[in-house]
Amino acid sequence: MKKRRYYLLAFFISICLSGIFLACDTDPEALNIERPYTYSEEYYESLRAYKESDHQVFYGWYAAPGQLEGVTAGYRQSPSMGEHIAGVPDSLDFLSLWFGIPSLREDDSLSSYNPIAYEEMRFAQEVKGTKMLVVEITRMEGYSWLELSEEGIRDYGDYLMGMVFDNDLDGLDLDYEPEGDWIAGENFATLVEYIGNRLGPMSENPDKYLIIDYYNQTPPPSVEPYINYLVNQAYTQGRTSTSAQYLQSRYNQVSDWLPTEKFIVTENLGEWYETGGAPFTEADGNTMNEDGEQIYSLEGMARWNPRQGEKGGFGGFYFGRDYINYPPYQNVRQSIQAANPAVR
Incomplete structure (x- = not known):
């Protein structure tokens, strides 16, 4: 965390000097932001520097496509910023494209024609420094053209990487929920190693991220060198509360092979958007902020x-539903502040 205080201080000094706000607010993600705003280049430079700094990242799966379909002129813009990439909090680090890959091309089989979302995605990437990821539930048996063999694994890997490179995206989110599919265990490890030669920290393109997310079935330990993060769906499901003890148990399942700084925990905000989650108890029994x-x-x-060290980050599935709270994305913004407090 050596760089975090420097970048956060520079980030918020820049905001104050740029005159974006009427008064200087040093919160990492101010709660009283309304959209859209026009910010100065100094603001965006500081935002990008913050995202390159050593901090706990926010990782979100986004499902709102940013447009409404079916008018004769093509597509029309949704009036709600809650359905736009442009409306998500600026401090978001990773956006996993759960709704699909937007494109300007109508004949591309690896993406969907979606020009409004496409332009907003590019702005978020290039100006805000937000990383855009392809997400795929990794199961090979659903593709009739794939052989269940090592050659088939390579073909599947090429298909997945093609979506990243052909659409100029920032990386790949492999959703590891095999549920009996052939591409599990060591076969999945073979896929990760193959992809890891071109994406991720061991690859020829280390600026492209390779990330695995999972729920209950943990991926094999041999994937660790090839991935940037392991994202646990630590969802509060079938329960009415959760705790630090539960999160610790999730990390303990992988603690013998995964460094804490690669571990991310996430909540299902699609189910818990009104409150920002279930009531939470910290390790010392505290329940109040x-x-x-x-x-x-x-x-x-x-x-x-984790008890073993600082985690890589946190986030949410269907986090876009937090937009309907007041102010918009209140729970996401408040949580980003909690993880990355500003220098006072």
């Missing part, structure tokens, strides 16, 4: 770290 308010699981995940 510094404002005397109940801690809910997204903020709890932001505040929590």
Whole structure:
């Protein structure tokens, strides 16, 4: 965390000097932002520097396509910024394209014609420094053209990497939920190693991310050198509360082979968008934040770290539904502040 304080301080000094706000607010993600705003280049430079700094990242799966279909002129823009990439919090680090890959091309089999979302995605990538990821539930048996063999694994890997490179995206999110599919265990490890030669920290393109997310079935330990992050779906499902003890148990399942800084925990905000999660209890039994308010699981995940060291980050599935709260994305912004407090 050596660089975090420097970049956060520079980031918020730049905001104050640029005159974006009427008064200097040193929160990493201010709660009272309305969209859209026009920011100065100094603001965006500081935002990109913050995202390159050593900090706990926010990782989100995004499902709103940013447009409505079916008018004769092509597509029309949704009036709600809650359905736009342009409307998500600037401090978001990774956006996994759960709704698909937007494109300007109508004849591309690896993406969907979606010009409004495409332009917003490019702006977020190039100006805000947000990393855009292809996401794929990795199962080979659903593709009739793939052989269940080592050659088939390479073909599948080429297909997945093609979506990244052909669409100029920042990386690949492999959703490891095989549920009996052939591409599990060592076969999945073979896929990761193959892809890891071209994406991820061991590859010829280390600026392209290779990430695995999973729920209950953990991937094999041999994948670790090839991935940037392992994202756990630590969802509060079938329960009415959650805790630091539960998150610790999730990390303990992989602690013998995964460094803490590669571990990310996430909540299902599609189910818990109204409160930002389920009631959360910290390791010392505390349930209240510094404002005397109940801690809910997204903020709890932001505040929590494994006993073994600092985690890589936190985030949410269907985090876009938090937009309907007031102010928009209140829970996401508050949690980003909790994980990355500004220098006061």
